[in-house]
Amino acid sequence: DGGITQSPKYLFRKEGQNVTLSCEQNLNHDAMYWYRQDPGQGLRLIYYSQIVNDFQKGDIAEGYSVSREKKESFPLTVTSAQKNPTAFYLCASSIVSRGHTEAFFGQGTRLTVV
Amino acid sequence: KNQVEQSPQSLIILEGKNCTLQCNYTVSPFSNLRWYKQDTGRGPVSLTIMTFSENTKSNGRYTATLDADTKQSSLHITASQLSDSASYICVVSLNTGFQKLVFGTGTRLLVSP
Numbered sequence: 001d002g003g004i005t006q007s008p009k010y011l012f013r014k015e016g017q018n019v020t021l022s023c024e025q026n027l028n029h030d031a032m033y034w035y036r037q038d039p040g041q042g043l044r045l046i047y048y049s050q051i052v053n054d055f056q057k058g059d060i061a062e063g064y065s066v067s068r069e070k071k072e073s074f075p076l077t078v079t080s081a082q083k084n085p086t087a088f089y090l091c092a093s094s095i096v097s098r099g100h101t102e103a104f105f106g107q108g109t110r111l112t113v114v
Numbered sequence: 115k116n117q118v119e120q121s122p123q124s125l126i127i128l129e130g131k132n133c134t135l136q137c138n139y140t141v142s143p144f145s146n147l148r149w150y151k152q153d154t155g156r157g158p159v160s161l162t163i164m165t166f167s168e169n170t171k172s173n174g175r176y177t178a179t180l181d182a183d184t185k186q187s188s189l190h191i192t193a194s195q196l197s198d199s200a201s202y203i204c205v206v207s208l209n210t211g212f213q214k215l216v217f218g219t220g221t222r223l224l225v226s227p
Contacts, residue, residue, distance in 0.1 A: 042217035090157055103205055105157030
């Protein structure tokens with residue numbers, strides 16, 4: 001099956017700990033993204049990568065880090081510097097089809113700080 | 115500022131009834147507009163895409179409209195089913211080198227038996 005796989009589905013973190021969220025895609029898409037979703041708010045862009053070994057900060061990058069060593073993988077690390085990390089995290093990849101970008105989303109990881 | 119606003123915030127309808135969700139945007143330069151369906155705890159799934167030249171597009175019981183002059187879009191759901199209960203998110207793409215996506219906050223729809 002082609003798609004985007006996020007793991008784990010649920011993640012609990014103690015305050016002060018770093019934690020890494022996994023995102024893997026086998027769609028052969030060049031671009032990948034990380035979004036954060038909070039109740040009552042739209043998705044907000046954390047980081048994006050348009051090509052391997054390159055990534056850019058989104059609107060709310062502080063307290064997060066990413067890497068893009070392989071086309072298929074775009075892990076997100078939530079560091080202890082992120083003051084309010086409890087949220088639903090969505091990974092996406094995109095392809096340009098007939099001149100328009102279409103984004104495909106993973107199933108999400110719900111991170112809770114305990 | 116690029117913004118996408120959706121209304122209503124939430125909606126409850128009886129199974130079998132129709133409903134219409136609204137999306138207003140102030141995004142420039144506009145590339146396209148998509149409606150996504152997001153089930154609780156899942157990732158969004160694309161329903162329709164509207165480009166600048168398109169006014170109406172259907173996908174089964176879902177019909178999306180776009181008025182590029184007033185910068186408004188609507189999603190009409192016909193003969194609602196219990197499985198339509200979800201959040202519906204309007205997403206507008208900017209026509210820049212990197213097609214940035216601007217997300218609305220969504221409309222939470224509950225279809226009641």
